[in-house]
Amino acid sequence: xxxxxxxxxxxxxxxxxIPFFSFALVATSTLAANNEEITACKLLRFGDFSQxxxxxxxxxxxxxxxxxSQTLDADTELWTYKYxxxxxxxxxxxxxxxxxxxxxxxxxxxxxxxxxxxxxxxxWNQRFLLNACMGFCGEVSNYPTMAGVMRNYATMSHDGGHxxxxxxxxxxxxxxxxxxxxxxxxxxxVAVAAKAVIERFYSKxxxxxxxSGCSKGGHAGIMAAKRYPNDFDGVIAxxxxxxxxxxxxxxxxxxxxxxxxxxxxxxLDASYTDFISQAVMQACDHKDGxxxxxxxxxxxxxxxxxxxxxxxxxxxxxxxxxxxNAIKEIYAPSYDQQGNIIYGGLPYGSxxxxxGWLFPEAPFIKPYHYYxxxxxxxxxxxxxxxxxxxxxxxxxxxxxxxxxxPILSFMDADHPDLTGFKNSGGKMIVLHxxxxxxxxxxxxxxxxxxxxxxxxxxxxxxxxxLFLPPGLVHCGIEGPGAETFDAIAALVHWLDTGIAPDALMxxxxxxxxxxxxxxxxxxxxxxxxxxxxxxxxxxxxxxxIVPNFKNN
Ligand SMILES: [Ca+2]
Numbered sequence: 001x002x003x004x005x006x007x008x009x010x011x012x013x014x015x016x017x018i019p020f021f022s023f024a025l026v027a028t029s030t031l032a033a034n035n036e037e038i039t040a041c042k043l044l045r046f047g048d049f050s051q052x053x054x055x056x057x058x059x060x061x062x063x064x065x066x067x068x069s070q071t072l073d074a075d076t077e078l079w080t081y082k083y084x085x086x087x088x089x090x091x092x093x094x095x096x097x098x099x100x101x102x103x104x105x106x107x108x109x110x111x112x113x114x115x116x117x118x119x120x121x122x123x124w125n126q127r128f129l130l131n132a133c134m135g136f137c138g139e140v141s142n143y144p145t146m147a148g149v150m151r152n153y154a155t156m157s158h159d160g161g162h163x164x165x166x167x168x169x170x171x172x173x174x175x176x177x178x179x180x181x182x183x184x185x186x187x188x189x190v191a192v193a194a195k196a197v198i199e200r201f202y203s204k205x206x207x208x209x210x211x212s213g214c215s216k217g218g219h220a221g222i223m224a225a226k227r228y229p230n231d232f233d234g235v236i237a238x239x240x241x242x243x244x245x246x247x248x249x250x251x252x253x254x255x256x257x258x259x260x261x262x263x264x265x266x267x268l269d270a271s272y273t274d275f276i277s278q279a280v281m282q283a284c285d286h287k288d289g290x291x292x293x294x295x296x297x298x299x300x301x302x303x304x305x306x307x308x309x310x311x312x313x314x315x316x317x318x319x320x321x322x323x324x325n326a327i328k329e330i331y332a333p334s335y336d337q338q339g340n341i342i343y344g345g346l347p348y349g350s351x352x353x354x355x356g357w358l359f360p361e362a363p364f365i366k367p368y369h370y371y372x373x374x375x376x377x378x379x380x381x382x383x384x385x386x387x388x389x390x391x392x393x394x395x396x397x398x399x400x401x402x403x404x405x406p407i408l409s410f411m412d413a414d415h416p417d418l419t420g421f422k423n424s425g426g427k428m429i430v431l432h433x434x435x436x437x438x439x440x441x442x443x444x445x446x447x448x449x450x451x452x453x454x455x456x457x458x459x460x461x462x463x464x465x466l467f468l469p470p471g472l473v474h475c476g477i478e479g480p481g482a483e484t485f486d487a488i489a490a491l492v493h494w495l496d497t498g499i500a501p502d503a504l505m506x507x508x509x510x511x512x513x514x515x516x517x518x519x520x521x522x523x524x525x526x527x528x529x530x531x532x533x534x535x536x537x538x539x540x541x542x543x544x545i546v547p548n549f550k551n552n
Contacts (some may be wrong), residue, residue, distance in 0.1 A: 030346065033100055033165045038066040040201060041102035041118070047200060052192050059193035059457035061106040067117075069100040072342025076146070080243035082149035083479050087131060087212045088236045088431070088487030091150050099123065101149045105140075105196055108189040116194050116210070117145040118201055126204050127487070128194055130232070131152040132213035132220030134186050134475060136375070137382045138164025138171065151488075153210075156194045161186045167368065168231050169375030173385050183244075183411045187211060187220045190230045197254025208495060211487060212236035214475035219244055219431070223413035225428060229420030234491035235428040239474050243414040244405055247439055248376035249397050250334050250343040256370040257393060258329035259358045266367060267326045268319075269353040275317045276327065277351035279308055284348055290393060290530040293480050294348035294470040295526055297547055298434055303348050305331070330358065333442075337398050344442025352480055353437035353473045381407055416448050416454035418464065427494045428464040429487050429501070435479045441468055449526060466524040467504050482519055505539060520544075 033041075040552025044064035052058055071079065077096040084091040102118040118124070131144035148155025161181030172179050191209065198206050205299045211221045211232045218240025220447040225229050241247040259266050284301035285291050295301060305327040310318035319327070332341040346354075357359060374392045378385060383406060397404075423430070430448065432441040448466045471481020483506070490501040503520040510516055517537035520528050522544040534541035 003422045026211055031070070033066065037102075037120055037125055041066045041104075044102070044104055044197060044201060047197075048251065049193060049196055050198055052108075052277070053189070057189040057192035058109040059106055059196070060188075061104055061197075061366070063103070063105040065103050067098070067101050067103050068097050072096045072146070076143070079143045080146045080150070080224060082477055083131075083141070083143035084150070085127070085483050086214050086475055086484075087147060088238065088429070088485060089151050089212065089489075090484050090486055091147055092464075093445055093509060095150060097150075098146055099149060099152075102201065106193075107194050108186070110161075111178075112158055112161040112186045113140050114156055114190050114191060114193070115140050115142070115145055115372070116154065116156040116188075116197060117149040119149050119152045119153045120234065121201075121203055123152050124154060124202060124204065125152040126202075126493075127153050127208040128198060128206055128209045128424055129155045129193075130187065130191055130194065130209070130211045131155065132211055132217035133158060133160045134213055134215040134217040136160075136164050136167055136169060136171075137182060137186075137216065138162055138168065153488075154194070154198055154206075155521070156190060158186060158190045159511055167371035167375050169379035172379040174383075179380060180410055181408070184220075184223045184227050184413075187224050188231055191224075191228075191231050198219065208233045210234040210236065210491065211466035212238075212488065212506075214238040214240075216241050216244070217425055218242075218482040219413050220430045221428070222418075225418050225421035225426060226413060226415055226438055229418075229424045229426060233426055233495055234488070235369070235421075235426065236431070236487045236491065237428065238431045240413075240430065240431060240444060241439055241527070242444065243266055245376075245381065245408050245412050246343055246397070247443070249381060249395070249404070251439065251443070252369040253377070253392075254343070255330055255346070255358060256367060256373050258326050259280050259367055260370060264366065264370070266358075266360050267323050268359050269360060269363075270359045272317070272319075272323075273351060273355045274306070276305075276354070278350055279303065280348050283307075288529065289532070290525075292536060295347075295434065296470045297468075298349050301348035302474075303331075314369065319326070334397075344399075344440040344446070346440050347434055347442065348438055349471070350435045350440070350473075350480075352435040353435060354478075357437045380411070384405075402516055412517050414450070416447070416450040418451060419455065422455070422463040425495075426463060426502075427450070427491055429491055429504075430464065430466045431487065432466070432468055432506075433448075433474070433479065433481065434468055434470045435481060436474045438474040445524065465500060467521045468524055469504075469521045472512065482508040482517065485521070503544075 046481040049059040053327045085486035104116040107113045107405050129148045140159045143153045144157045209232045213220050215411050221235035222235040247352050280303045284304040287300045288296035307325050308319045309324050331345045333341040333345045336342045432444040452460045471479050473479035477483040485506040507518045518539040520539050526544040527547050528542040529545045530536050531541050
């Protein structure tokens, strides 16, 4: 069968053939583990894993226990539901039954804490899923591992090698080894550790390993593909912070400078979010041919914040000249000294997520962009702490980029040569929501284009596909777009058959789990366009087009 016929079959397969959820994947077995399996789980506690990779990936297990099947409380059920979407391995709404499994906890040397949930032998799908931590990492989360075990994956989460909460960078102060664990090493050594435990626990062989995460957790998959091309068969990278130093010191820094006045008070608060969002939607929603509350490609939008300026006869909400300028700066790219774009501005359509990232959620909280920029600057950007007493606004990326090279060399994942990963048979799905207000999708498009330039278009499409879902926010599920998509099933299909995903089915669910609409997302550079007839809430009424846009 030639490639074209294969591609056609695969689109049809994705759009019409298979049900969106393969419920068979979700553990429904009520079989209780036998005593032998329970004992095998507990004995993992006493395993000697000190010589993994000649000691480089040495691991100690501090707890190994059999967890009987149980019903989750409502809060845990909700967070597990959310995390399953963040992983690209969704579970149906209302799944509150955690299957029996073996829980293993411990740390990889020196200080990387992890947890690994192992489905019982009869239901294990012979796959390992590592959830790479996001933000500045710093905690071990139960939710991704619970979500993964519900899909019968042996699933691990970890803290990146340190303890922290939110955008707290103090752990990195004057400590380059901790930063190296955070940047690339942690995901490698915990994967080595997990594979050793899997080999000891199961009667069957491990078939596929996956790494999935959002933001810094998306960076992790691309970094792993670069540095450790044999660690993972499949990568899911959502909203990735690929050029991590620029993310913090250009993107977040410039957004923080735009929105905060000289006393670090925000020029706009969360009461402006809907106002600006509605104005942008009014100007641009229809430009993709469908008024649906989604902007399929913000490069088609020409919204002018000046239209929101207060005038003498304005009666409703409006913006002062200074506020208008702030909004213009937020949409505008950042430039280097030669006038080249070094970071795209936030896209039109990202406004629903501006509460929090730009407009403080409460008077005593600053925008998240501020914390990411200033904590990175203080504790991660330079080998020794700097700027602790100085004004963060004095920092200029263009002036100091030379001094940043030591951190850039190990922190950033934007090198375009992924030949090793491709040659090892690895496959990668990169997703970046157009409504992401933390990291603009433009940065990920620029990186993907750089990979294409370096490796060739067909060669790149063969192992790495980029999807840009409209309305998808940074790492949450609260945006206007569809956030339920089974990226991991697409990867498994790709690995099993060699047929790349020519479409990713997405669906939008209400809080009760009812499906509000379905929509295909086609790989970059294609866009899903409404065909003009039929129900626009149904995926079959969309087709792929290739828009002709200049990036940014
Ligand atoms: Ca639209």
